[in-house]
Amino acid sequence: MEEVLRMVAMAYSKTWASGQEIDSDSYLVERALDNDLAAFEKLVSRYQSKIVSYATRMLSDADEAEDVAQEAFVKAYRSLESFRGASSFSTWLYRIATNLCIDRVRKRKRSPQQAYSLDEPMDKEEERGGRDVPDDSGEPSKNIEREELKAQVRQTVAEMPEKLRSVLVMCDIQGMSYDDIAGILDCPIGTVKSRLFHARADLARRMRPYMSGVK
């Protein structure tokens, strides 16, 4: 009965959609279910940056992150029918992306370590020409310390257990609320805060040596 009511409600929302509703995620999902590819394209363009960014921070590999993000959208499209509407589309999409990222990380752990070629540059960023960060302090030593600190932050995040990393990325990088994160990870808010504490404490512990110079 509940299922029927939900479907009627969704059909109703589709029927009477107007103005802002036409632009809403749930309306676009309904249109996509009616084989409207343009509606799904709109959903993809709406969330692609966030999902790619999230996957990049989770996997520390831009190319792999884009693969995962594409996979997340394809998976979402395939199972649009199962999208309940109980949570928002973005929450549901993030949940798919999180699971895919965790799968990738586990696969990496299972597979043998990569062999590095001595001919290849150590850092892909260097090969691409790197990034120009403006020097606004005028103190080279302080800048170096700051860069070291940032590098340390990235490395620490990359080495964190997936459960802690996902919470940290969603909260401190993507700026999501505890509620949204709890919805994506399907766990209580208390668990989100607890993981956040451990992730931040781990980060803080590794950052301590750099603190004095950067303050």
Add this chain to the structure above:
Amino acid sequence: MVKINNNDLVDYVDGTLDAARLAAVEAHLRTNAEDAELVSTMKMAQEALGEWDEVEPVKVSDDFWIKVREQLPEQPQRSWFRGALAQLGAWAWPAQSPLRLSMRVAAIAAIIALGAIFFAPQQDIHRGETNQPRLTQDEKTFIQQSLDRHSAYVSSQPLSGPSLIVPGDVRSAEHGADDAGHDQTPE
């Protein structure tokens, strides 16, 4: 003394504590140097994380959608029931029709009318009965017996008792209270 837990420190760093809890955490941090340092470092870490996307923005390739589209199946899987419902909806309610409002009003009126027909109390014209639940044979028998017993009791009682005051009967009005117990049957 208020106990401060890890979640309070997380909330403190995020600035999501209420005033009372904030004061308690701040008092705790004044007396606990270790936690104060931890919180300070956490804030710095959070700042560094927050800048990450600005310093190192993630770029999405231009052909992202094209790559996604290539991997999409012909059509998302949809159950027959949902499909039928969608078809029905499309047939019943033409999308973007200027008649949408009037159709909505008509639909609501029809629903109210149907509700009135089905749920309003109906009267059986021929038998004068309502659609209330009918009595069983046992219940009817019980009521009939009760009435018979009551009639028998009433007829067995002598015609004596307190006087009745009949409007306009001056004698009864004047002596009613004193004459209680006397036989004053109105003429």
